[in-house]
Structure formats: structure tokens, C-alpha cells
Amino acid sequence: MTTNKMKKLVLLSAFLLAGCATIDQAIEAYEMKFDSNQYQLITDIRTLSSIAKNNCGDIAQSKAVSVDVSIKSLTLMNYAEHNPHNSTIQKSSIELNSMVQDLSDKYKAGAVSPIFCKIKFQNIEQAANTMQQIEGSKPK
């Protein structure tokens, strides 16, 4: 059997076993790999947010962290964009970036209450935690 035929057979098996709705999903399920750079960026966003949520009384510090997190989030989104077989993190990073940029924009506008800051960083932390699970479950 040729290598091409074998690859097609493996893809067909992956398609059937994974219950994929499309052949594209089957190809992605077969080809996707854990990406340590992506995982690191997600971890940084989660860690910064988990610290920041407890320091919302210090507005200057929270604002500075929101800028750091927004740079990391934008980097993640740009990194993921053309990373092949990576559609889940591509879509997730866009959603995460919306959450992060929203906080950053509110700090730029100068109106962020400590309670909003705390909940917002919690939401970002939770979203990043979910994304870690998605990235972490990919084959190494």
C-alpha cells in the first residue's frame, strides 16, 4: 500500500472515530499538535489576570496589567491566525481578545470600578483556563 493510500485510510478512520462533521475537521483532528508557544501565551494571560483580580483597588497597577494582558492577547491572536490546523484556538483567541481589549478600552476611557475590574479579570482568567485545557489536550 502506498503512503498516500495509507494516509487516506488513517484520515478516514480518524473521521469515523472522532465523529467529525466535515473532512476538514477530520484533517485538523489528525494533524493538530500541541504548540508550546501558544500554551505559554495563554498561561501568561491567565496568570497575570489571576494576580490582577486581587489588586483592583490599585487603579494604576490594574491599568498597567490590563495593557500587558492586552499585548499578550493580541500576540496570541496574531500568532494563532496562520498557525495551521489550529481553528479552535484561532476562534477562541479572537473571543479572548475581545474580552481583554474591552477592559483595556475602559481603562483608557478612565472609568473602571474595582468590582468591574475584579469580575473582568476573573472572566479573562476563566477563559484562558478553558483555552489551556483545549491546547493542553492536543497530542504532543
Added chain:
Amino acid sequence: MNDIQQIQQTLAQTGLGAANQINKYVTMCVNGELSVAECKSLVLDIQRQLNIDDQLVDQDHLNTINTAINALIDIANAVG
């Protein structure tokens, strides 16, 4: 019962964590603990989190939550 209370009741009936979270934010907004803009931002966060992990809830509940969120955002936009 006003529009917001009706939406909160619909969300509560789903029994989902995401729906309870939305209701919590809306109540905080109604009580003045959060501004309308802050409340809108946090409610949208729930929608974003559901988009990140769309395995969390089934499609019927997802539709209910998204409809409720859109209705709440319309109310928030009308308020200002």
C-alpha cells in the same frame, strides 16, 4: 413583571451556570453596583466564553442564552 425580570426568569429556568452568571450581573446592574456599560461588557463576556467552549451547553440552551443576551444588550443600548 418587567422585561428584564422576564428575561431573568427565562435564564433561571435553564439551570445553567452561565445563565445564573448573567442574572447575577443584571441584578448588580439594577442595584447600581455596576454601570450599564460595565454590565453590558460582562454579559457579553458570557457569550464570548460560550463561544470559546461551545461544548459547555446544548444547542437549545445556547439559543435561549444568546436570545436573552441579545435582548439584554438591546435594553442596555436603549438606556444608554
